[in-house]
Amino acid sequence: xxxxxxxxxxxxxxxxxxxxxxxxxxxxxxxxxxxxxxxxxxxxxxxxxxxxxxxxxxxxxxxxxxxxxxxxxxxxxxxxxxxxxxxxxxxxxxxxxxxxxxxxxxxxxxxxxxxxxxxxxxxxxxxxxxxxxxxxxxxxxxxxxxxxxxxxxxxxxxxxxxxxxxxxxxxxxxx
Amino acid sequence: xxxxxxxxxxxxxxxxxxxxxxxxxxxxxxxxxxxxxxxxxxxxxxxxxxxxxxxxxxxxxxxxxxxxxxxxxxxxxxxxxxxxxxxxxxxxxxxxxxxxxxxxxxxxxxxxxxxxxxxxxxxxxxxxxxxxxxxxxxxxxxxxxxxxxxxxxxxxxxxxxxxxxxxxxxxxxxxxxxxxxxxxxxxxxxxxxxx
Numbered sequence: 524x525x526x527x528x529x530x531x532x533x534x535x536x537x538x539x540x541x542x543x544x545x546x547x548x549x550x551x552x553x554x555x556x557x558x559x560x561x562x563x564x565x566x567x568x569x570x571x572x573x574x575x576x577x578x579x580x581x582x583x584x585x586x587x588x589x590x591x592x593x594x595x596x597x598x599x600x601x602x603x604x605x606x607x608x609x610x611x612x613x614x615x616x617x618x619x620x621x622x623x624x625x626x627x628x629x630x631x632x633x634x635x636x637x638x639x640x641x642x643x644x645x646x647x648x649x650x651x652x653x654x655x656x657x658x659x660x661x662x663x664x665x666x667x668x669x670x671x672x673x674x675x676x677x678x679x680x681x682x683x684x685x686x687x688x689x690x691x692x693x694x695x696x697x698x
Numbered sequence: 699x700x701x702x703x704x705x706x707x708x709x710x711x712x713x714x715x716x717x718x719x720x721x722x723x724x725x726x727x728x729x730x731x732x733x734x735x736x737x738x739x740x741x742x743x744x745x746x747x748x749x750x751x752x753x754x755x756x757x758x759x760x761x762x763x764x765x766x767x768x769x770x771x772x773x774x775x776x777x778x779x780x781x782x783x784x785x786x787x788x789x790x791x792x793x794x795x796x797x798x799x800x801x802x803x804x805x806x807x808x809x810x811x812x813x814x815x816x817x818x819x820x821x822x823x824x825x826x827x828x829x830x831x832x833x834x835x836x837x838x839x840x841x842x843x844x845x846x847x848x849x850x851x852x853x854x855x856x857x858x859x860x861x862x863x864x865x866x867x868x869x870x871x872x873x874x875x876x877x878x879x880x881x882x883x884x885x886x887x888x889x890x891x892x893x
Contacts, residue, residue: 624872624875624876627876627879628875628876628878628879631876631879631880632879638880639880640876640877640879640880640881641876641880643876643880644846644873644876644877644880647869647872647873647876648841648842648843648844648873649842651841651842651844651865651869652838652839652841652842655838655841655862655865656838658865659834676868676872679868680865680868680869683864683865683868684862684864684865687708687860687861687862687864687865688861690710690711691711691857691861693711694710694711694712694715695711695801695805
């Protein structure tokens, strides 16, 4: 993780679900309810950077309960896991989390026992090949649904691969 | 840096082309010339009809003035290349052992000295194209096996590596990060045991 990496900053601004363990006065705007308190036990989506601080700090001194409890993110949901198992290249990462891979890295630092890292590696392997395939044919008008499913990191991959492919082709065909 | 991003950590195909022009190649000159000492390499004394090794760029200049014939490298013929193609088909997990700059050399020689190559140049071109395509397919399939630690590149040429380098590096970098992140507490204790 680098301080100046914009993708990293954007990834940590992704919202993740969590549950408040106490009333939080004045924070109602997080729920779209400005001016009011967040009642205890309500489920709210907060940005990752906020959640990661809240979940590590106890509510009171000498208390083992934290401010919030983390809920299940969309990439841990069984729906998502099954979708990956069926076909990694048809999962809409862009819709789920535009910074999926960065978020998984951040998330795994909080939850060490979860398998989401390995799952993301498998997914990346499968999609990398698909991305390379598409990038190699990108001189034709690209009008494919697959490109809309890529997360931000995969988009940079695609750009790089198609750029290089273009250069090499240009060299091969030139005199 | 002022260079655009894609030129910073990677070579352009044209640059690789340029690099391979310093490769030595055998020529049969049609005139005599004293030797010239160059920085890094030299042009030996040339005598008519006596074979000598000179850098490819010198050979190309002489060739363009019709002052020499280029002896094509021994791998640049139909029989050898077809044999390589068969080998590529037989071993789907290996690359055949072509020289590290086979693409550049064959392209240069076919473009500038096609009359010195024994076989018909369109046949050579098509078998080179076949070779390139079958190797590209293998590279693509290799992407599926990519992991965070290592990658096998045996017998891949500079041009082919250059073509995939930024892509592979980025994927491997990300896989490495994910791998670090996916280590559970027990894994880390296991690592500690080995030390």
